[in-house]
Amino acid sequence: MPGRPAAQRIVVVGASLAGLWGAATLRKEGFDGVLTIIGDENDPPYDRPPLTKQVLTGWVAPDHTVLPHLEPLGDTRWLLGTPAAQLDRRAGEVVLADGTRVPYDLVLIATGVRNRPWPASDQAALSGVCGVRTREDAARLIDHLDAGVSRVVVIGAGFTGSEVASACRHRGIDVTVVEQAQAPLTGALGGVIGDVAANLHDANGVDLRCGVTVQALEGSGGTFRAAALSDGTTVDADVAVVALGGVRNTEWLADSGLASGPLGVAADAGCRAVAVNGLVTDDVFVAGDVARFAHPLFDYQFLTLEHWENAAVGAQVAARNMICAPEDRRPHACVPTFWSTQFGVNIKSVGVPSLADQIVVTQGSTEAGSFAAAYGDRDGRIVGAVTFDHGRWIDHYRGLIEQAAALPGPYDADLPDKREPARFPPHPAASYHGPTVVVTGHSPTAMDAVRQPAGRSAP
Amino acid sequence: MTTSDTVKSAVSADLMRQVADAENRHDPYPIYARLREKRVNLLADGSYALGRYADVVGLLHDPRVSSDPHHASNPGSRLLVDNGPFIQRDPPDHDRLRSIATRYFGPPVSPGVVSGQEPEILSFVSDLIDALPASGEADLVDHLAYPLPVSVICGLLGVPKSDEEQFRAWTEDIVRGLDAEQQQGADDLIRQRQQAQVAMFGYVTELVQRHRAQPDGSMLSRLANDHAGQQMTDGELGATSLLLLIAGHETTVNLTANGVLTLLRNPWALDRLRADPDWVIPLVEELLRFEPPVQYLPNRVALADIDVDGTTIPKGASIVLLVAAANRDPDRFAHPDRFDPDRGDIEHVGFGSGIHYCFGAPLARIEAQASLTAFAGRLASPRLAADPPPYRPSPVLRGPLHLRVTYDKRG
Structure with a gap:
């Protein structure tokens, strides 16, 4: 089979962190074709974490949060202020709310989340x-x-x-x-x-x-x-x-034939979108808050991670995979980190604590509000960690998670060796009503999976 | 231990002795490469030296690695002082002492302290260059790299500059004895170091008392007199002052001097800096990778058995973290032996990492950036009178003793 012709037109849908870093990576990795960035807000990409921190306390003005361009984007078409309304995969076009059709060879979906x-x-x-x-x-x-x-x-x-x-x-x-x-x-x-x-x-x-x-x-x-x-x-x-919390911006993909819905847009570990029938696409990639990707480190579970680092790293991996040779593609296997500042305390988290059953305080003191704690799954493997004013230790726990190590005990001699239930609420996914998919076909080797129109009735 | 293990550790011990050997001071990097290759090196005194980037970073963040020499099973002569400064403490004492010191040095309580030094640093650098001969030769250690950080740290801390000669002598003895265990004549070095420590501790303690009697806006004065938050004891205050005074200039002098030397060895970089002074920012970062002023951290201790690559570092063993080797690990950095400020990925460990990350890093950066920009901008056609230059004795805090530079004209 001859190789695919090099993409000439790439469209990035979403003009926030993931969209910007995706576009920058495409240029950095040598894409010199037509690059279009579509965003529903009028503003150029800006950084959201400060909005609830330095901006609200008055230290930084809201419009002083513009994200820097780490790579020159060159000649890039910005279509800001009008949301994407449809992905027409058969025609290879993104359709905007005002009817504008933007053709693509490859498209990166980075439409993120809006406030619920x-x-x-x-x-x-x-x-x-x-x-x-x-x-x-x-x-x-x-x-x-x-x-x-x-x-x-x-x-x-x-x-x-x-x-x-x-x-x-x-x-x-x-x-x-x-x-x-x-x-x-x-x-x-x-x-x-x-x-x-x-x-x-x-x-x-x-x-x-x-x-x-x-x-x-x-x-x-x-x-x-x-x-x-x-x-x-x-x-x-x-x-x-x-x-x-947020609502993932996937409505515009309802007729696209992609496996998308309230949980996000399903993707493989290489950020390629998955279609309704469970097959991986070649020309549609997903990154950021809206991506629901199979993480190799967590039993290939489909995870959505609404974290800054996940958006930045996922976009880079996706963009690279879009234009590199297929055999050079890499998985988005980064162990996610998250941080928050509240009430003068620096909180950092690594891994996916919500996958855990148990927790152990490993350093410091929860009473003093300065500590590290590690999360383990039911097999006793470490899957996450959190620190309160102990952020400089977080890389140790990241290393353990990357190595799929056993849940450690306390490091401080005066801490009790106590593992307790982490007490997570039931996963909210149970309450979502995504579109129903059914399989069709007349022989076992000629089956397909399609979306069932709403209102399936009981047999 | 098997015979082949014994041979291997003899080789490692010998390599570390070569690093300490003054003969190799001008270029220890090939020796570091061999130590890195062996990954876990058992030394003659029972310490373990590691030089791979992943191992060094891993151990710098490992809660099983202590910075308190009291935990060593062979504490011997190591930097044992009661009431050590926070660089030799573990949490929670480390965190308490460092956060009290930070209150008077950086954000969130004192965000303007370091940046507020910048105008003074720029004008002082300018004065230092003005004082050089109009053309001919100058020693840029004695006349640029050394005087700037000493002056800055004295002003910041509230130490009279007139005492400089006195504490310079003590500092030299302390620094020379930092890694005495790996050097020839260890006993003498250790005795001198301990005497200097006692004398200098007495000096700063007296200084603190003077600040109590006559407060000013300096850091020592605020540490001694502020009763708003948590307090240090007098012993802790003395140890902290001693640390800040020594570390505040001993390391930056080497960063600047290594920078001048590297620029002179790479004329293209000197030209580029002259044309684009903002380029000094990645340049100083690359310097911290390429010629780190602190070459290794000799005094960490394993609090538990730690497995690295199938070798167990036993509980109580001392650990030597070779940051200069890690900074040139080919598994981490492409073409690691090339000086390349444009590499983009310069995540060096020149300032360490983890909870003991260099306290004075933001100040050191400003000082080195100011000195190197002025050096490049104002001395025409500078060249080295001797390459390699003579080096200061310490293999840990490594840098030129003198840097004689000839130039056509001072601008």
Whole structure:
């Protein structure tokens, strides 16, 4: 079979970290054809982590977060401000919301995640109800905070919600945090570490309400006034920050024939998109928050990792694999790292703690709020680690995870050799309703798998 | 131990003696290459030396590796002092002491301290160059590389510059004895080092008392008088002051001098720096990889049996981490023996890594960048009077003793 002709036209869909680093890597690796970058926001690629940290505390202006171009992108076409609406794989075109058709030989999907909106749209429209995902969101929230507020209610105590609460306390603003789970950060780090995080909230004067949900956002005259909680109480506040996690931007791929849905876009370890029928594509690649890829280190489970490093590294691997010889392709096998700063504490995490059953504190002291802990799966293998103000040790744990080492015991002599359940909530995937796929065909060797139109009825 | 193991360790011990040998000071890198090749090297005193990048980085982040010499099963003469500075401590004491010191040196509490030194550093470098002969010859160690960091650290800490001669002599004795165990005449070196340590400790303790009586804005004064947060004991304060005073200039002088030497050996780099002063940033990083001022870390200790490549470093054994060897590991860096500031990937361990990562790194960078830019920009057609130059005695803190440079004209 003759080799494929070299790609002349590459389209990157998504103009945030993964899109930018993907484009930069394509140029660095020698792609000199037509490069187009499509983004739904008007802004050039910017860095999101500071938005809930330095930007909210007022140290950095929202528009001072532009991502540097690590490689010259050369002659690149930027189509910003209009989202992609469709991927027409048969025609080899990305179709924008305004009908523009952008032809490609290869396409990199890096459309990321958007903020999960407050479900009641009339309540979400109240002035004072904010999310934090984009630069615009951050600027709007700052305007509210600058105007002077009596109290902010933060809905959701994941990393984003906790960082927002921290920034508010830093500014001397009263905060109530409402979290459905029994403690903050439990989805990412489990209940043992969640309890440590709860102490942080308490010590910093946050009014933390766990095991409770917000039932309604109440307003008057179009302005948010109070949040009604499931325990019957009401929190009076001027600002509500909706920090309920993200929704993956995959709707535009609904008719593309790719295995995409609320869980992300499935991809092999080399970042090639998987089609509905389970076959790997040759011309569609995926990177960043939206990629759901088979990780070799974690039993080839399909993982989505909404971390900065995963976006930056995944995009580089994907871009390289797009244009290198097939035999030179490499897997996106990086052990992901994540960091957060809240209440003056530096939190770092490596690996995939949420895959763990057990946890052991290995260094420092959870009471003192300065420690390292390692996560193990049910076979006793280390799969993740977290540090609170112990970040310079994180590379040790990364090394252990990379080597698929056994879960270590405590390194500090005064720590008890105690492994305990990590206490993760049930995986939320169980509650997703992705599109149904069925197999069709008349003989066992001529089967295909296709998406079932919605509304399959019971036999 | 089998006979062949004994032979192997004899070879390793001999290699490490060659590194310490003054004859090889000008170019220890071929010896490091052999130590790296053997990966885990058992030395004559029972220490283990490692030089591969992955091993050095791994052990620098390994909680089973201690920096406290008291844990060594053969502590012998190693840098044993009660109340050692944070470079010789483990968590949680290390973390407590370092974070107190950081309060007066860097972010988040004092973000402007280092960057605030920059105008003074630039003007002092300019004065030093002004003081050189208009043409002819100058020793750029005595007249550039040494005076700048001494002046900066004295100002920052609050140490009278008039005491420089006094603490210079002590510092020389301490530095020379840093790795006495691997050198000839170890006993004398160790005795001199210990005497100098005691004397210098007395000096800084007295200095701290003076700062208590007459506070100013200097770092020692703030350490001694600030009662806002956690405090150091007087002993800890003395040990910290001693560390900052020695490390604050002994290492940077070598970074700058190695930089001048490397530029003179690579005229293309000198021309490029002259044309593009901003290029000094990757240039100094590449210098930290190519000619690191701290060549190895001689005083780590295994707190448990540690397996590296099938060899067990037993609990209590001393570990020597060869950062200069790691920086030239061909498994980590392409063409590692080439000086190439444009390599892009310069993740050197010249400042160490992990919790003991160089405390003064941001200051050292600014000092070296300022000195090298001024050297390149203001001396026309500089060339080395002698290559290799004479070296200072220490194999650990390695750098030229003198660097006689002739030039056509001072600009």
